[in-house]
Amino acid sequence: MLPQNSDPGQALTRTLVKQVLELIQTGELPLGSRLPPERELAQQLNVSRSSLRQAFKSLETMGVISSRVGVGNFVRSDMAASNLLVEPMEFAIRMNNISRAKLYEMRQILEVQVVGLTAARASEESIASIAAEVESMKANRANPRAMADSDYRFHVAIIRACGNEIFELIYEPVSKLLWEDLRERMHLFDPKQIIELHEFICNAIQERNADVAMDVMKRHLEIGYQAFFGAQSEKWKSGQERSNIRLRPEQITRKS
DSSP, X not given: OOOOOOOHHHHHHHHHHHHHHHHHHTTSSOTTOXXXXXXXXXXXXXXXXXXXXXXXXXXXXXXXXXXXXXXXXXXXXXXXXTHHHHHHHHHHHHHTTOOHHHHHXXXXXXXXXXXXXXXXXXXXXXXHXXXXXHXXXXXXXXXXXXXXXXXXXXXXXXXXXXXXXHHHHHHHHHHHHHHHHHHHHGGGSOHHHHHHHHHHHHHHHHXXXXXXXXXXXXXXXXXXXXXXXXXXXXXXXXXXXXXXXXXXXXXXXXXX
16 A cells, blocks of 8 residues: 555645646536636545645646636646546655665566567567667767657557557556656766667567566666666665676577
8 A cells, every 4th residue: 555645734735736636537527618716626535625626737747637817727638638537647656755776676577578568569660669769868978968868768668569558548647756766877978878778678679579578678677667766775786786797698599
């Protein structure tokens, strides 16, 4: 179970945000519709108007509602359906103070499995998009921030190519928070090694070799964990030792 924030004010905000999202999800508040007047909605939800205003601020930050001065609050008509999952998940992660280490652990499990699906299912067009980001990383190897952006797009392209949209919905809020740090820490990585690992992953996908793609992704993420958090345990020291093993190009062979 996720740790709960002890601040009662934040707990109430979280509850109110959830209640408003439920009204949107059930259709009681359609996209583009105006929310009930503040006083009326506060009475309906049995909360103070100041508490409701704080929830409105959070919903606006999440991209769920927009506020028009002198007119009222509206459910955004241009809001993608995915916002109803992605934005609240990001909000919940921040509100519950979930650590970067826990987010990274989730990323390790998800990405290793998904890259195997991508190797088996990706279209040629999707594979070309993945390969294009490897080339972008090479072009930006002297610019850590630009290389981090290419790195992010590479991983998103793999998630999108797996043929299951739910993984993208889960991955987006987690990856967004982690990449906020990655852009600042990309200089800690060896560009040659990182590009090489991404090339191996891309090659394995192109060769439809799910086993190799999963193995290299696992090693890549272990190296990333070390750069983010250091050798915090014998488990991760062992992982780092495994990550130093280099794959040779001939190890990636087309499955018959």
